[in-house]
Amino acid sequence: MDRPTNRGVKALEQPEVFKQIIREVNLLNPDLVIMGGDLIYGYTSDTGLIRQEWQNFNRIVSELDAPYYLVVGNHDVWDEVSQQIYLEECGALYYSFDYRGCHFIVLDTEIPGQVNYITGEQLQWLKDDLQRHKDATHIFVFMHRPVWAYEDTPGRVWMHDIHPLLVKYGVDIVFSGHWHAYEIDYRDGIRYVITGGAGAPIGEYPEVGDFHHYLLCTVDGESVEIAVIKPGSIFDETIVKFEIASRFHGIRTQCISYPYIDLPLEAEHELTLIIDNPFTDTVAGTIRWQLEGFEGWQVAPIEQTFKLLPTTQQVFSFKVSPASLQAWYPTPIVEVLYPYAKDKQPIPIKREIRLIPSYDCERLSSPPIIDGKLEDWQAIHPIVLNKRYQVASRDSIKWIGPSDKSGKIYFGWDDTCLYLGAEVIDDIFCQPEHGVTLSRGDCIILAFDVGDDPRGVGKLDKFLTTYFFTMTEDGPTVYRRYATNQSKVCDVTEIVFTAKRVHTTEIYEAKLPWAALKLPWAALKEGFTPQPGEVIGLDIIFTDNDGKGREDWLQWTPGYMEKGELSYYGKLILR
Structure with a gap:
């Protein structure tokens, strides 16, 4: 049962849909209930808030009539402190139990230093546990992250090391959460189920699994049936097949470009949209603009159709006139009706016009000289946020x-480093946080797009190198988070x-070696130096905390903090 990702400064209540599901589960009267992780919001350094959120959770689930078992999620454990609290509040991180001839195994994908992996002591425990219970009528495995579905190293390791083990011992089903959707796949006789819809925010495409739900599993002798239940309704388990969802999300993320306008705005811009067909069948659809609510904006043509032969693409051009030369978000939306499955109506895939600022570095x-004085930056023009x-x-x-809060930031470069200087006006400075939660206090955030696609079609945690610059009780502090989820306070x-x-x-100055940014064109082979004309995706944030x-x-x-999409990022152009 996945929980939402956004949190504030107070302990947050459980979502209403989760409370509704608790009531409905009692009506179904199951033998037992298993919850797949992300049971609280978490991600705070305030241990008092963490414990209060566990109290809120325990209060709600205490209304369950059936016994329940918990799976640890990344919102429950994200560091050693939260792990200790989980152990005190919930018990073991991984364990197993038996019920009426069935064996249940609960794994932990959140062990600090081993996130996304079942390895070390836990792997040996899993092998021993499977061997001891090999004669069980059915074996079910539960974990939070759907590691088996990952296309990078964790997924390959799972399929190489863990999946054959589960096949050997006749595991029936592997259940996971984390993704806020429902999907099912079948691999070598094992059903792999993703079920993350019992409370967290849900996407906008219910046809491919984006809907609140929970599962009713019925074991009757050799038979194991899964019913997918929306509050008030029941669905067959194949409502969304993995291959259909994969095709749709491939279309959404890889087949339709983002419409963007390079700032500054002019009276008219030519905007292009690229539609790609990587499939073996011909696809036909419609492009249409939604201008209602965007007074003053004009787009021509307002609608176009497309028909693409296999493995082809087409570029579509539009004349766009903004409402004013000072226009900002929200901007008009283009909808692309792209077929994703036979006998199903196309789902409108929406793209907001991106307004892309640029900075000549x-x-x-x-x-x-990194001395906190800024004299060396007087001849450089800044980016101003005020x-x-x-x-x-x-x-x-x-x-x-x-x-209240405003500032300006300067950038410059040479063969070895990217340099920055910043002057920030702030009536009250407050930075009580540490590590991953530094953004909740006053700081400067620089988020670099390290993906290969300059329009950024990927997820944030896959293509980001993010720096947090601030002052803590330890003095000037830099915290860095790489795309691989490796995070640390930087070595000075x-x-x-x-x-x-x-x-x-506040005055900030920094020198960042190119190697530290992990940019795609800076794989930093021996002797590599950047060249004028290189473009770096960038977003800049000044956070404000006045003590509350x-x-x-x-x-x-709006790319990093507000939208969570790289396609909104500005461009840092090396000159």
């Missing part, structure tokens, strides 16, 4: 003007960084 004849339209918030915006011998606060002004939790932030684009 000058090559420096000599590197700046306008109302650049402010965003998870809740209501409390920003009262540039004196690698990243040179200084920061100070004078009255209501993060209130607002200023952003160069």
Whole structure:
């Protein structure tokens, strides 16, 4: 039962749909209930909030009539502190039990240092447990992350090391959560089920699994049946097959480009949209613009049809006139009706026009001195964040003007490093956080797109290198998160960084080696140096915490914090 990802500064209640499911489960009167992880919101350094959220969870599930068992999720355990709290509140991280001749195995995909892997002591325990219970009538395996479905190293390791083991001992079904959807796949006699729809935010495509649900599994002798239940209805387990969902998401992420306009805005722009058909069948569909609610914007033509032969693509052009030369988000939306399965109506795939800012990053004849003074940056033009339209918030915006929070940031480069200097105005500086939660205090966030696609069709955690620059009780602090989910406080011998606060002004300066950014064109072979004209996807955020939790932030684009999509990122162009 996956939980939502966004949180504030208070312990959060369980979603209403989860409470409704608890009531319905009692009506179904099952023998037992297993919950697939992400039982709380988590991801905070405040242990008091963590324990309060567990209290809220325990209060709700105490209403269950049936005995229940828990699977640990990434919102339940994300570091050693949260792991210890989980052990105290919930018990074992991985374990097994028997019921009426069936054997149930619960695995932990969240062990710090082993996330996405079943290895080490847990793997040996799994082998021994399977051997001891090889004569069970049925064997069911539960874990939070659907590692088997991953296309990168964890998925390959699972299919090489774990899957054959499960086949050997006749495992019937592997259940997972994490993805907020329902999908099923069949591999060598094992049913692999993804069920993450009992409370978390759900996507907009129910035809391919995006809907709230829970499962009713019925064991009758040799038979094991799964019913997929929406609140108030029951569906056959094949409602969304893995191959159909995979084709749709492949279309959504790889076959339709993002419509974008390079800023500054002009009276008219020519906008292009690329439609690709990588399949062996001909596809035909419609492109249509939705202008309702976007007064003043004009697009021509408003609608086009397409028909693409196998393995071909087509470029479509549109004339776009903005409502004004100062227009900002939200922007008009284009819908593409692209067929994804026979005998099914096309799902409109929506694309908002991206407004892409750019910054000419000058090559420096000599590197700046990282001393917290900014004299070396006076000849460089900055990116300025001080306008109302650049402010965003998870809740209501409390920003009262540039004196509350604003700033400017400079960039420069040479063969070895990217340099930055920043001046931030902030009436109250507050940074009580550490590590991954630094963004909840005052800091500068630089999010670099390290994917191969300059329009960014991938997920954030797959293509990002993110830096958090701030001041903590330990002094100037840089925290880095790589696309591989490797996160650490940077070694000062690698990243040179200084920061100070004078009255209501903060000064930041840093030197980032190109190797530290892990850019695709900077694989950093021996002797590699970047060249003028290289483009780096970038978003810049100034967060604001006035002592009561993060209130607002200023952003160069809505890509990192607001939308969570790389396709909104601006362009840092090396000159």
